[in-house]
Amino acid sequence: MVLGSGRSTWIRKGMDLVPGAKVLGLYRFLPLFFLMGAALEFSMINWDVKGQVNFYRTFKRRRAEEVAAAITKAAHPEIESESQDRN
Numbered sequence: 001m002v003l004g005s006g007r008s009t010w011i012r013k014g015m016d017l018v019p020g021a022k023v024l025g026l027y028r029f030l031p032l033f034f035l036m037g038a039a040l041e042f043s044m045i046n047w048d049v050k051g052q053v054n055f056y057r058t059f060k061r062r063r064a065e066e067v068a069a070a071i072t073k074a075a076h077p078e079i080e081s082e083s084q085d086r087n
Helices: 005-016 021-046 055-075 077-086
Strands: none
Touching: 021 055
């Protein structure tokens, strides 16, 4: 008896419940994984746990800092050269 054979049989039975095996093969699971990825992305953007920072707020803050740094560097190039002189 092969170890884990009981596990693989119930996985195989579960996979066989999804229609389209003859036509699409393993590709029949793509819509399922697409929806799971969309749900994950939605939760990362909209899910707030007790007011803590979520993924989208962190991304927006970091992007705003990058844009502000680029604008400051373009408007005041002497600031960049002064910081390089100190090092």
